[in-house]
Amino acid sequence: MKGQSTQVLLIEDNPGDADLVRLRLVEGKSAVDVNCVHRLSDGLASLRERSPAVILLDLNLPDSQGAETFRKVLEQAPDVPVVILSGQDDEALAIKALHQGVQDYLVKGSISSSSLDRAMRYAVERQALLRSLEMSRKQQLEFKNQFLSHVSHELRTPLTAIHQYVNILLDGLAGEVQADQRDHLKTILRSVNQLGAMVRDLLEASRAESGKILLAPRCVAAADLIHAAVAMMQATAREKGVGLEVGVDTSLPLMHADPDRVLEILINLIENAVKFTPAGGAVTIQGCAAAADTDFAYFSVTDTGCGIAAAAKALIFDRLYQDPNAVDSSRKGLGLGLFIAKELVSLHGGRIWFASEPGEGTTFSFTLPLYSLDKLLFPVITRDGRLRDGVVLVKVVLRPNSNAPRGRWKDISQRCLETLQRCVYLDKDLVLPPMAAAGLEETLLVVASTDLECAGIMTARIREQLGKVQGMSGAGEVEVSVSAVPLPESGTDQPLEAQVHNIAGAIGEMVRAEVGEAQRLSASAKA
Amino acid sequence: MTKSKIMIVDDDPDLRQALRLRLRANKYDTVNAGDGYSAIAMAYKERPDLIILDLGLPAGDGFVVLERLQKDDRLSAIPVIVLTASDAQSSERRALQAGASAFFQKPADNAELLEVIRATLPKVAKETALPS
Numbered sequence: 001m002k003g004q005s006t007q008v009l010l011i012e013d014n015p016g017d018a019d020l021v022r023l024r025l026v027e028g029k030s031a032v033d034v035n036c037v038h039r040l041s042d043g044l045a046s047l048r049e050r051s052p053a054v055i056l057l058d059l060n061l062p063d064s065q066g067a068e069t070f071r072k073v074l075e076q077a078p079d080v081p082v083v084i085l086s087g088q089d090d091e092a093l094a095i096k097a098l099h100q101g102v103q104d105y106l107v108k109g110s111i112s113s114s115s116l117d118r119a120m121r122y123a124v125e126r127q128a129l130l131r132s133l134e135m136s137r138k139q140q141l142e143f144k145n146q147f148l149s150h151v152s153h154e155l156r157t158p159l160t161a162i163h164q165y166v167n168i169l170l171d172g173l174a175g176e177v178q179a180d181q182r183d184h185l186k187t188i189l190r191s192v193n194q195l196g197a198m199v200r201d202l203l204e205a206s207r208a209e210s211g212k213i214l215l216a217p218r219c220v221a222a223a224d225l226i227h228a229a230v231a232m233m234q235a236t237a238r239e240k241g242v243g244l245e246v247g248v249d250t251s252l253p254l255m256h257a258d259p260d261r262v263l264e265i266l267i268n269l270i271e272n273a274v275k276f277t278p279a280g281g282a283v284t285i286q287g288c289a290a291a292a293d294t295d296f297a298y299f300s301v302t303d304t305g306c307g308i309a310a311a312a313k314a315l316i317f318d319r320l321y322q323d324p325n326a327v328d329s330s331r332k333g334l335g336l337g338l339f340i341a342k343e344l345v346s347l348h349g350g351r352i353w354f355a356s357e358p359g360e361g362t363t364f365s366f367t368l369p370l371y372s373l374d375k376l377l378f379p380v381i382t383r384d385g386r387l388r389d390g391v392v393l394v395k396v397v398l399r400p401n402s403n404a405p406r407g408r409w410k411d412i413s414q415r416c417l418e419t420l421q422r423c424v425y426l427d428k429d430l431v432l433p434p435m436a437a438a439g440l441e442e443t444l445l446v447v448a449s450t451d452l453e454c455a456g457i458m459t460a461r462i463r464e465q466l467g468k469v470q471g472m473s474g475a476g477e478v479e480v481s482v483s484a485v486p487l488p489e490s491g492t493d494q495p496l497e498a499q500v501h502n503i504a505g506a507i508g509e510m511v512r513a514e515v516g517e518a519q520r521l522s523a524s525a526k527a
Numbered sequence: 528m529t530k531s532k533i534m535i536v537d538d539d540p541d542l543r544q545a546l547r548l549r550l551r552a553n554k555y556d557t558v559n560a561g562d563g564y565s566a567i568a569m570a571y572k573e574r575p576d577l578i579i580l581d582l583g584l585p586a587g588d589g590f591v592v593l594e595r596l597q598k599d600d601r602l603s604a605i606p607v608i609v610l611t612a613s614d615a616q617s618s619e620r621r622a623l624q625a626g627a628s629a630f631f632q633k634p635a636d637n638a639e640l641l642e643v644i645r646a647t648l649p650k651v652a653k654e655t656a657l658p659s
Contacts, residue, residue, distance in 0.1 A: 149614055153583075156612035156633050157539060163634035164545035173552045196634060203614060411623040 028117030081127035229266035241279030276305035390451035563587025
C-alpha cells in the first residue's frame with residue numbers, strides 16, 4: 001500500500017541515528033516511506049522536486065549547523081511540517097525553533113516508536129490547521145476589500161445625484177437662487193464633498209492594506225507638488241481662518257516619485273493640520289534636501305494646533321485611530337488620512353514621523369527619494385571597473401495629433417514607455433524615468449552605451465517598435481534623435497565614481513536643454 | 528446652426544436628467560439611453576457626435592457597449608467619455624483600452640467634464656456648436 005504511506009524526508013548524517021529512526025518508524029502504527037539524505041543541500045534539492053508529508057531534521061549536518069539548518073529548510077518548504085531530531089536537549093534552541101515555525105523538537109535519546117509516530121501525526125495536523133487559518137484570514141481580508149469596494153461604488157451613485165442637483169441649483173440652471181439659499185446649498189455641497197472624500201479614503205486604505213497600490217514614479221519637482229497641494233487646500237484653510245505658508249528650497253533637486261501619490265500624501269497631511277489648527281493659526285509646508293541623507297528630499301507640515309497627547313503618539317499612524325481628546329469633534333473623519341500617508345511614503349522607500357508637544361502644535365515630516373542620475377547610470381555605463389567606450393543620449397518625442405483625446409493618448413504614451421523599455425539592453429542602456437509633463441507631449445530619454453554609428457540600429461528598432469504600439473497610428477508622431485555624450489580623455493586618473501559623476505552632470509545638462517524649456521523644469525535639477 | 532448631439536447612457540434616471548440639464552445649459556442637444564442594449568440601438572438611430580457612457584449598466588454593461596461601437600465602422604468614430612462610479616484603479620485602463628477617449632469617476636467635476644467634452648467633440652461639429 002505504498003500509495004497511502006506517509007512520505008517522510010529524513011535529513012540525518014549519522015548512519016546509526018538514521019537507522020534507529022528508520023527502525024522506530026517501521027515499528028510505528030502508520031505506514032511510512034522514508035527518503036533519507038545525509039546533507040542539507042541534498043535535502044533542499046529533494047524538497048525542490050517534491051514535498052513530503054513531514055520532514056525529520058537533524059540540526060548538525062556536514063554542511064549546516066544549528067538554527068541555520070532549520071531556517072533554510074523552513075525557507076525552502078514553508079508548508080511542510082518540520083520535526084527536529086536533535087542530539088542535545090537544548091530548551092532555548094527548541095523554543096527558538098518553534099517560534100520560527102518548526103512543529104516539534106525531539107531529543108534523539110528519548111524517542112520511542114509511539115512518541116515519534118504521534119509527534120509526526122500531530123505535526124501534520126497542526127500544520128494543516130495553521131494553513132487553513134492562514135487561508136481563511138486571507139479570504140476574510142479579500143472579502144472585506146471586495147465589500148468595501150462594492151459599498152463605495154454603491155455610495156457614489158446617490159452621492160453623485162446630490163452633487164449634480166446641488167450644482168444645478170447653485171449654477172442657476174433651475175432658476176434664480178437667493179443669497180441665503182445659496183449659502184445653504186453651499187453647505188450641502190461641502191458636506192457631499194466630504195462624504196465623497198471619505199469614500200475615496202475607504203477604498204484607498206483597503207487597497208493599501210492588500211498591497212494593491214502601484215506606483216508610477218516620475219521625475220518631479222517637489223516645489224511643483226507642494227504648490228499644487230497648497231492650491232487645492234487653500235479654500236478649505238481660508239474657510240477655517242487658517243493661513244497656509246510655503247517654504248521651498250528652490251535648489252532642491254528633482255525627486256523620483258509618483259506625483260499623484262505625493263500630492264495625496266501632502267493633501268492628507270495638510271488637511272489633518274488644518275483640522276487641528278484653531279482659527280487664526282497657520283500651517284507651514286516646507287520642502288528641502290534631507291540633512292541626514294543626501295539621497296532624499298525632506299518635507300514637513302507644521303501646524304499651530306493642540307499638539308498630540310503622549311498617549312496618542314504610538315497610535316497616530318494606525319488605521320482608524322482618532323484622538324479621543326481632539327478639540328474639533330464636529331467633523332472627525334474616518335481616521336484614515338495618516339494611515340494612507342504612511343503607507344504611500346513607505347511604498348516610495350521614504351520615512352514618515354512627527355514631533356509634537358501638547359499645546360504647541362505638531363510637525364509631520366517625511367522623506368522621498370531624490371532622482372540620482374549618478375546611481376542610475378553607474379551600473380549602465382561602467383564595466384569591469386572602467387567606463388564603457390561610448391555613451392549616447394537617445395531622445396524620443398511622442399507628439400499627439402491636435403485632435404487626439406487625452407485619455408487615450410495618456411494610455412498610448414504609457415504603452416510606448418513600456419515598449420521602449422523592451423527595446424533596450426538592460427545591462428548597458430537605461431530608459432530615464434519620464435519627466436512629469438505639463439502638456440500631452442511626452443519626451444522619453446534613453447542613455448545607451450554605444451557610439452553614434454551603432455546607435456542608428458537602435459533608433460531604427462525604436463522607431464519600428466513604437467510605430468507598432470497599439471493605437472499609435474493616426475494618434476500621434478514619434479520623433480527619435482541621438483546625440484553623443486562627451487567622455488573624458490582616456491588615461492585619466494580620476495576615480496571611476498568621479499568620472500561617472502561628471503558624465504551624469506553632462507547628461508543632466510543635455511536633458512535640461514532638451515526638455516527644460518518645454519516643461520518649465522527649474523534649474524534645480526540634480527545631475 | 529446645428530448643435531452637437533450628445534448621447535447620455537446611464538441606468539440612473541436622476542443622473543441622466545441632471546446631466547441632460549447641464550449639457551442643455553451648455554448648448555448641446557442630448558439623447559438618452561438607460562441600458563446597454565438601448566444605447567447601441569440609439570447610437571444607430573441618432574448617430575450622436577459624442578457618447579457619455581456609464582459602465583455598470585443592465586442589458587450589456589459599458590464594456591460591451593464600447594466593444595460593439597468599436598466593431599461597427601459606422602459607429603467607431605464616435606468618441607466615448609466614460610463616466611462611472613466604478614473604481615478608477617480597476618476600470619480606467621480597461622475602458623481606455625476598449626476605446627474610450629477619457630475616463631471620469633463620479634461625481635465628476637462639471638467644469639472639467641465640459642472642457643473634455645469640448646476638446647473631444649469632432650472638429651467640425653465643435654466649430655458650429657460654439658459660435659461664441
